[in-house]
Structure formats: structure tokens, C-alpha cells
Amino acid sequence: MTLTPGPAPSRLDADPMPRRDVLGLLSLWSMASALVFATVGALRLPRAAVLPSPSKKFRVTIPETLPPGAAFVPPGRSVAIFRDGDGIHAVSIVCTHLGCIVKATTAGFECPCHGSKFAPDGAVTGGPAPAPLPWRQVTVSGSTVTIDEETSVPTGTKVQA
Numbered sequence: 366m367t368l369t370p371g372p373a374p375s376r377l378d379a380d381p382m383p384r385r386d387v388l389g390l391l392s393l394w395s396m397a398s399a400l401v402f403a404t405v406g407a408l409r410l411p412r413a414a415v416l417p418s419p420s421k422k423f424r425v426t427i428p429e430t431l432p433p434g435a436a437f438v439p440p441g442r443s444v445a446i447f448r449d450g451d452g453i454h455a456v457s458i459v460c461t462h463l464g465c466i467v468k469a470t471t472a473g474f475e476c477p478c479h480g481s482k483f484a485p486d487g488a489v490t491g492g493p494a495p496a497p498l499p500w501r502q503v504t505v506s507g508s509t510v511t512i513d514e515e516t517s518v519p520t521g522t523k524v525q526a
């Protein structure tokens with residue numbers, strides 16, 4: 366059995382692409398892809414990535430069935446709203462010790478974190494809290510009640526509805 370050599374390569378045949386050229390093309394495509402992704406990422410940067418926090422001033426509808434002296438805490442808010450014969454007032458429910466949210470009770474407020482207790486008017490009656498719960502600004506215009514969670518008013522300030 367004899368091996369016969371194949372036809373001799375012609376000068377007109379295309380050269381097979383060397384491995385070095387293939388790797389070079391792959392690296393160029395990788396760099397181009399990285400550049401495209403980096404550009405797309407850079408174009409997205411100026412847009413805000415988070416939503417702004419909700420306003421600290423909000424309108425609220427106080428339930429008609431709210432008994433006098435009972436607290437109404439609107440969902441997601443940090444004030445307890447009260448309505449009695451003297452008017453409407455709002456007390457912050459952010460503990461003045463380390464900022465936990467206090468719970469409204471029949472005797473006032475209790476902090477679940479370190480046990481501070483507050484009277485219904487926010488005065489400290491026990492625990493490590495260094496200051497009373499501040500009262501917040503209430504504005505009534507017609508049937509609209511607006512609470513400003515950032516503006517304090519003197520304790521005892523009530524607004525007629």
C-alpha cells in the first residue's frame with residue numbers, strides 16, 4: 366500500500382486563518398462589547414436610581430369613629446393623631462431615646478426597644494428617653510387636615526376642626 370501525496374497547494378488557495386488571528390479577532394469583539402456595555406451603563410447614570418422619599422407633610426382623613434383620646438396612626442407615618450372636644454393634635458411616635466417607633470397604649474406610649482414610657486401628652490414617665498415626644502403641626506382647612514411631621518409646635522397646641 367502506498368500513500369500518494371495530495372495535490373500540491375496552489376498559490377490561489379486561501380490560507381487557513383492562523384490561530385493567532387482568530388484570538389485577535391475575539392479580543393477585538395470583546396473590547397467592542399465591553400465598550401458598548403460601558404457606554405450604555407454610563408448613559409443610565411444620570412437618572413435617579415431611587416424614588417424620593419414621601420413628603421413629611423401630608424393630608425389625612427381622621428376616621429369618624431375615632432373615640433376621643435384614642436390614637437390614630439396613619440399607615441407609614443410617624444405621628445399619632447388625636448381628636449377630642451378641644452380639637453385635633455398630633456404627637457410624634459419616634460422615641461427620643463434612639464428613634465424606635467413607640468406604640469400608643471391606653472396610658473400613653475411605650476417604646477418596645479428599651480422600655481421608655483410616655484404620657485398621652487408625650488411627657489416622659491419612665492425609661493431612658495431624655496425628652497418628651499414632640500407635638501407636630503396640624504393645619505385644618507375646611508374638611509382637610511394636614512399634618513407636618515417635621516414641624517414641632519408647643520405641647521398642648523390643638524387645632525379646631
Ligand code: FES
Pocket residue numbers: 460461462463464465476477478479480481492493494
Ligand atoms: S429607643 Fe425608645 S427607649 Fe430606647
